[in-house]
Amino acid sequence: MAEETLRIEVRQLNLFYGQVQALRNINLQVMSGLVTALVGPSGCGKSSFLRTINRMNDMIPGARVEGQVLLDGVDVYGTMDVASLRKRVGMVFQKPNPFPRSIFENVAYGPRIHGQKNPAELRDLVEQSLRQAALWDEVKDKLHRSAYILSGGQQQRLCIARALAVGPEILLMDEPASALDPIATARIEELVHQLKSQYTIVIVTHNLQQASRVSQHAAFFLAGELVEAGTTSDLFTAPKDRRTEDYLTGRFG
Amino acid sequence: MSLRPSPFHDQLESLQQDVLKMGTIVEQALGDAVAALASGDLERAQRVIAGDDELDRMEIAIEQTCLTLIALHQPLASDLRILGTALKLVTDIERIGDHAVDIAKVAVRLDAEPLIKPLVDIPEMAAVVRRMIRECLSAYVRRDPALAREMIGLDDQVDHLYSRVFRDLLAEMIESPDKTRQGAYLLLVAQYLERVGDHATNFGEWIVYMVTGERVDLNA
């Protein structure tokens, strides 16, 4: 069991897309050594929130952030360099998005731009990342074929390997299994379970059963607000807020 | 945000009606058992004993419904607590039913023989535990944790009456050894009723959990 320490602390976070406020006064603590799930209805701001952690919203014209996101106590919106932030905070998206390159190159790409030039070390790193993503055995004989020959579930694990290859500390996953069948989904969930001792994981999911299976902490978002956060077990069996209750029991019309 | 009714919630509602129905039958059975004992009405005692099969069937049916609803709907929050609570409550209700049968069997064993003296404290104990069961049931349908907590307070009266019955019967038995057999049976009855009070207390604690999400131990 990894140590559970405070890793990310979000304080009074507001996010605006132009005139529209997408997140309101969010306060949340994310611990290492466990998985934090973000749940809530479509459009409530889960993906937006995830993107504030690694400053992906910076790329959206008109997006503006107020408040603080502290990573190990240091504000990512302060003097921290964005490239090194993104190296520390990896992201996996809903739809697998491999590059139009070989399987090997997909994984080697990140380390290479971060300065890893030694071919032997690069090969080791690729293998290690693919093993961590539970994909190695399936691709070890076709590393130099296009990533597009892989199935959707394999592509998603490739994207996870790609994210792991640059040695992040934190993994943000935005509905990583929503495009996958139940077996591929189970593999991703198993993977999340294995990775949680080494990484701080924040995962967005629409699937409440998935959230209950993979996460130890959970937060419920509604209309840009964080309504309630706590251990998954408390939140899912005995939520304190009526709105969480109505969402979890499917009573929202 | 509007609330949406669903077939699942209708099924949950009807499940709770079944629990209520089972509880009502058990409360009645307990009343019948104690009345049969006090009046030596063997036929009434036999009816209580025969009624137990139906209660067992109800328990199994409710459990099955709970498990099916959990498997098919994977409920969360209060829906999950309602189902978890129903599973626990039927067990307590079924045990109370067993004690009603135990008491009816004592009535049968005593075979309408004249009692040492008219029963006073035992019917009073029975009245208190039946009141506890009725209040459990109304706290359950009204989702009223305050009523459940208040009901649990009655268990002190049950315990108090139990010690008195115990003391009195013991004294009788020491004084007149020919009353030992009947005294021993009546002691058992008092003990069954005391256990019923404990099951009602559990029942009340589960209602508090179902409504508030807090697990409490109220008879500590």
Ligand SMILES: Nc1ncnc2c1ncn2[C@@H]1O[C@H](COP(=O)(O)OP(=O)(O)OP(=O)(O)O)[C@@H](O)[C@H]1O
């Ligand atoms: N680039 C953008 N520009 C303007 N508005 C945006 C942008 N991205 C998201 N929004 C708006 O912000 C709100 C939150 O969107 P977001 O994608 O964070 O929701 P979500 O909870 O991830 O939803 P879903 O579960 O459907 O993925 C929505 O109203 C959305 O329309």
Ligand SMILES: [Mg+2]
């Ligand atoms: Mg999203």
